[in-house]
Amino acid sequence: MSTVLAGKRILVVEDEFMIAMLLEDLLAELECVVAGVAARPAEALELIDATKLDAAVLDVNLDGADSFGIAAALGQRQIPFIFATGYGGSRLTPEFANYPVIQKPYRLDDLSEALRRLDFA
């Protein structure tokens, strides 16, 4: 389906397992490799340290906690990412206001489009 995204290793950060599973399936359709699924910030940070990643999809609200710390860690390693949220863009802090956001429920095309625009290393 997409040569740009084929084989890209994507980290999924999502606290709701049904939605995480959905993202896994959508990413598989885009020929991406799900490099890991994290439900909590600590798990995500561990995965960032231990795994080779090309990009990440971050749910903004992780069971009450936010994912901005994870975003900062990815930024430091120059790993591109997109936010996933049900809030619209309003919940992003000014620091991340210009990052790509996809809305829940997801459209495969939106996910594909957002990922393709990322600056892969």
Added chain:
Amino acid sequence: MPKPSESVFPSEDTHAGALPDLEQASRAELQLTLEQLARANRRLALLYRVATVLMSPTQSSFSDLFEAIAEEIGARYFFYQRVDSIRPDLLILAAASQQRSEEEAIISNEFLTAAAIAAPANQSLVLGSSELTQNEAFARLQRVGLQSFMRMPLLAQDRLLGVVSFASVSSPLFLQADQEFVRTFADQLAAAVERERLVQQLKESEQIYRGAVITGRLASWETNMVTRERIWTKEGMEMFGLDLPNGRGVIGGDNDEFRRTLHPEDRYKVAEFHQTADRIDSYPAEYRIVRSDGRLLWMSGRGRVIERDPDGKARRVANIVVDVTERKKSEERTKLLIDELNHRVKNTLATVQAIVAQSLRDERDSRGAREVIEARLQSLSSSHNLLTRANWEGAALHDVVGEAMRPFIRLNHDGQISVEGQQVRLRPKVALSLGMALHELATNASKYGALSVASGQVAVWWTPATVVGAPYLDFHWREQGGPVVKQRSRRGFGSRLIEQGLAHELGGSAHLEYLPSGINCRISFPLLSIEEETQ
């Protein structure tokens, strides 16, 4: 209008012309003139005393004053009545006389009766001895020895405030000069009464205003752009947590108390307010303040320009604000709730999306897909109902299991499912996840496992555990007596959900065993705390 030469001071020539007249005047005439002068002097002094006493009257100084006036005009009795007072018992404030004997007491009494009958009235009344005889009400006065009577109204713009009356036992008629003197006295008294009434009115209105200010949590102050100062009311300072000598503040600079009290993010508004005041007479103002005691308050109100300079720039601005902190808090709570609701709705929609996608993938025909989608949505919905009943604060594990199993309890098969475990309260997220997992287990059991035959049994139980000092829950599902189970070749949604998703989300572990006797499932996950989640 008189020319200056006709004023009190006569011109040189008329003055020179008058001297010979004086020389020719008889001693008697001179004596009379001197007496008149002395009298005028005395009366002037007396009126001055009246003014002084009326500044802050006391009962005794007030009585003394009346006695002095009465003596001056040769009267023995006086009467003073106010008609404007609210309290009837205060109507007669001063009604006394120079009583010296029993006989005079009788006269005094008669006078008061007559005076009371005569009062109140807007016109003055002067009666000589001949007129007293003709007037029925006053004839009695004459019989007890009174010769003349005078009544003057106290008027404030034609409104009757009261009367003063005097009676004489010696002179047959009050002279024109006496009448004018008493008239002046009455006018002074009327002015004082009116002033007192206005002061009282002002006090009452001030009390009403203060009451409103305190009840409504209002703060007010005036900004004077010319003197560069603020004049605060007591309530204003209290609300802003300020303590300024004489309530005076400073506009601009480091000591600007208003700017300093404003929340740092709202301080830019001060300059805006000043600019707005130069253009608009009345403008809204809303900002946060941080008091010296650390309390943050939301203020909302208006500024109103009360004076401008010739160029139109605001000179003085009256400010009034009300504490709207409670309203703001409630607005914030509402916004938070709406945000949270939106978050849940969107997540639920994404969950529905996942359910539909998975079901379409697993089921071969659309009818089968529709059935599993319906059942899964039904299960999700009943978990939501369970949580809504407890304000989304949590759910009891027994209830979560009960809701998940309800569609699969077959008539006349009460004993097929057994549930055992102590009371455990689950967080909403855990309740939803476990509810979905149980739905998958039960659906599978009713299609292929223990619940597909009458002899099958499902046992559900749980026990608290501790893993590295943290409270955990061990949850078990065991099927027995069903058809012989074969390891499934293709991993369906249910097993993926339990083994990957659930374990992942709960931060624990989940194992599915396809034993020949039936499916075994063991889920182990951390609880927030034993105290919080087990009862």
